[in-house]
Amino acid sequence: MRTRTTAIAALFVALPALSVLGPTDAHAQAPAAAATPSAADVAEAKKKFEAGSNLFKTGKFEKAIEEFRASYAKVNSPNSHLYVARCLREMGKLVDAYLEFEKVAAEAQTAGEKYAQTGETAKVERDELNTKLTLVSVDVTTPESGARLTIGGVEVPQDRWGKPFPAMPGTVDIRLESGAKPAASQSLTTAAGESKTVSIGFASPKTGGGDGSGDGSGDGGSGGETGSKGMSGMRIGAFAAGGLGVAGFVTFAVFGSMSNATYDDLKATCGGPCPADRQGDVDKGKMQQTVANVGLIVGAVGVAAGATLFVLSLKKDKKPEAAHTELVVGPAHLGVRGTF
Template identity: 45%
Template sequence: MRPRPWLRALLFGAASCLCLCALPGPAAGADDAAATPSPDAVEKAQSMFKKGATLYESKRYALALEQFRASYAAVASPNSHLYIARCLAELGEHTEAYLEFELVAAEAAARAKTEPRYAQTEQTAQLERDELARKLALVTVTVAHPDAASSLAIAGKEVPRERWGKPYPVKPGKTEIVLRTRTTSIPQTLDLSAGQAKTIPLDAAPLEPSGAADGSPPLLDEGPVGPLSEAPSPRAYLRPYAYVAGGVGVAGLGVFTVAGLMANSTYSDLAETCRGPCPISRKDDVDAGKTQKTVANVSLVVGALGLVTGTTLFILSFTGGGAGEPQRAAASPQLLVAPGFIGVRGAF
């Protein structure tokens, strides 16, 4: 059950009062005067903190952030720092808020050694940081062999060296990691979901070429060596023409067969019906028979020439060599012609 508005306002006011009380006051000892803020600075910080708390309660987070930052600049209090992180979270700046919560926790832990009241601030910052981590992804990048020139960028932001090897918040989705050294740049792209944590190891040491350690010259990597293949015949370009000529020959023989059958059918019909010279009324049939016979004869010639030409070009496409290359008779196909037989012999 959600608290009533008046109760929530009362609780927030009490928390604000506690934070105001936790702001450092003027020191009594003369030895700490240099490190202790002046009463005017404390009063100014408390005033701006009150304004920020009022704006925060009315959900005017951008204006509240300005007041809390001004208060922290006047007096570096972990409590005003905590509200800076809270404002960033409310404004949707989740990655910045996560990093700010971590700074608050570290600052409050250091101050709690001498000022126990800040122990509660440390715990609160850690809890709110962990709650915010559910909306983010965490990337831990470990860098081996870094030098003074090495730099690390995550999601386009430079990562301080003291944060290397620690979880770094990023928005869910694709994230680019770039490790830069003196000589190279090592990129990595990750696709992370909300709540996911991943560790990426990178090495900043340059890769030494093979043989560099013992002083021998490096070996050139020429890539994988594939099986040796025989160079194609320089006349291989004739093969498509052979296929075309062969196709024309087959088509010619097909037309010859059809036209020949039609011509035979026409002349058989005329011979049976006319029984001698045909009358003038059958002249069209006679002309049709002659045309069919002519088409059959021409198709036969075309078909024969096409097959002969295609066969010749196909054989020639496997023969021939480049300048200075000896011919290998065993690998060249040969045309064999014998009574009742025609074929091709060769080694492939």
């Protein structure tokens, strides 16, 4: 157990003084100044503070915090408030303790010079928690009246938006809510002692997604048109069909050449009808010619289909002329002719 000694006597000196000292300038400007505690309230506050101190020293923090809160309810002393924050820390409620130490520091600053040391102690003990917490600054890009921001499930006051706010290390969920718009959310992965800054905002009507940048992360998603980038399916089909057509023409050329070579050999060696022992070569020549013919058909169909698909895949806002393709076969050439 780690404790710090803030003299209990300081409370005893400070509490009676509240009944005789006039309000400070800050208090005088407040709409309604807190009522001066009665002697009975001061005595009860002392009693509760002493009980809380004894419980705190023995490690009974759950019961101690009840006594300190009861003391603070009687007399709003930053000293009892400081021990409320310390109890939260010792109970493992580090985020609550951090925020409570901040409140003590702010309270002590306006409570008079006698509480200056209490305020400084609260700042030191708050900063010591930085190594055990992560600090997240959230910039709300679409602030709206009535919007609610939470970090790690803890609501963040609007005057703390964009400023470091404590959260437990690990996965930190950030959520921005408003009754008028869909919530925006994102998650961060953080480590102890780390500080991160992210942005979040409500969805734009044009995109339909929340601004979850950072990192997020996060990202609330962004809408917009899709398919404007990359190759269309029809264009891919055009190239595939064209490739198949080219392969068919290559097959036609190769097997046609082999068939011609076989025919020339049989013509030279047989001189006429070939004998039965050359029937295998005759059949081979027929097979080569059949494969060549099939390659020719596949090539013609593939190239024609590819050309047609390519024309149809052009931009929709351009009205192309009707595509026309035809196979051209001549005595010494083979090809495809068409208009795009």
